Amino acid sequence: MLVVGNWKMNGNRVENVARLDCLAKGITENLNVQAVVCVPFPYLAQTEQALQATPVGVGVQDVSTQSKGAYTGEVSAAMAAEFGCRYAIVGHSERRAYQFELSDAIALKAKQAVVHGLIPIVCVGETLEERAAGRTADVVTTQVSEILDRLTVEEQEQLVFAYEPIWAIGTGKSASGKEAQEVHACIRALLRSRSSQLANTPLLYGGSVKAARASDIFGQADVDGALVGGASLDANEFIQICLNAGRARCARERTGPITRRAAWQSAP
Ligand code: 13P
Numbered sequence: 001m002l003v004v005g006n007w008k009m010n011g012n013r014v015e016n017v018a019r020l021d022c023l024a025k026g027i028t029e030n031l032n033v034q035a036v037v038c039v040p041f042p043y044l045a046q047t048e049q050a051l052q053a054t055p056v057g058v059g060v061q062d063v064s065t066q067s068k069g070a071y072t073g074e075v076s077a078a079m080a081a082e083f084g085c086r087y088a089i090v091g092h093s094e095r096r097a098y099q100f101e102l103s104d105a106i107a108l109k110a111k112q113a114v115v116h117g118l119i120p121i122v123c124v125g126e127t128l129e130e131r132a133a134g135r136t137a138d139v140v141t142t143q144v145s146e147i148l149d150r151l152t153v154e155e156q157e158q159l160v161f162a163y164e165p166i167w168a169i170g171t172g173k174s175a176s177g178k179e180a181q182e183v184h185a186c187i188r189a190l191l192r193s194r195s196s197q198l199a200n201t202p203l204l205y206g207g208s209v210k211a212a213r214a215s216d217i218f219g220q221a222d223v224d225g226a227l228v229g230g231a232s233l234d235a236n237e238f239i240q241i242c243l244n245a246g247r248a249r250c251a252r253e254r255t256g257p258i259t260r261r262a263a264w265q266s267a268p
Helices: 013-026 041-051 077-082 093-098 103-115 128-132 136-148 177-194 211-218 235-255 260-266
Strands: 002-006 034-038 057-060 087-090 119-124 160-163 203-206 225-228
Touching: 002 087, 002 203, 002 235, 013 034, 013 041, 013 235, 034 087, 041 057, 077 103, 087 103, 103 119, 103 136, 119 136, 128 136, 136 177, 160 177, 177 203, 177 211, 211 225, 211 235, 225 235
Parallel strands: 002 034, 002 225, 034 057, 057 087, 087 119, 119 160, 160 203, 203 225
Antiparallel strands: none
């Protein structure tokens, strides 16, 4: 299981000390989960230092479409990698909405991440109106296809997808395990239709994930982890979510092997 905390635009240098210290102490190898925190760029050095002796991975919430040059305000994947970063969220719905990011740019960001050794976590998800109109599967599979179509096979095989229904983000209204599984199964079917390698792409669920309801989500066959926003700001809550994920992974391993979906779990 892969559990990724997305701090969004939260934190400050003082507050981060306690949060990172709590994660460093509470997340150990034997949790059986790859935990990652995606922090704002200015806190990368602080986060790298606080977590370097721990199994917790570090990530960013975005990267530039470009590798370097006259792009004022941008941060490249290469720069993030210099701070021990291994993951990059791309195409988050908040960036699609507020920065008007479309598939062309999102795919370029994913490419940049791969080139610099980061694992891109590509976010997809439908609005409430799209769900009400019965268009969820169509919207989500189109978003996934548009990214895949813009990448090479080698790049595609590096991706992680996160299904984040927009109506569940920051609303306290998480999808049920069943609702998440239905969409994950659609994404899995699409990936399987492309290749057996892609069928093993890790799929995360995001949207109001809290420790209390995490087991329902993690118990689903096509859910390989979570992308956690608000609850990742409370280190103890985040650790509890990781514990739940670790337990779900153990249960799943008893029922059959997971191949590439587990491969990244051994990554530092
Ligand atoms: P919340 O967990 O706060 O709903 O945020 C989800 C999210 O957007 C993670 O990327």
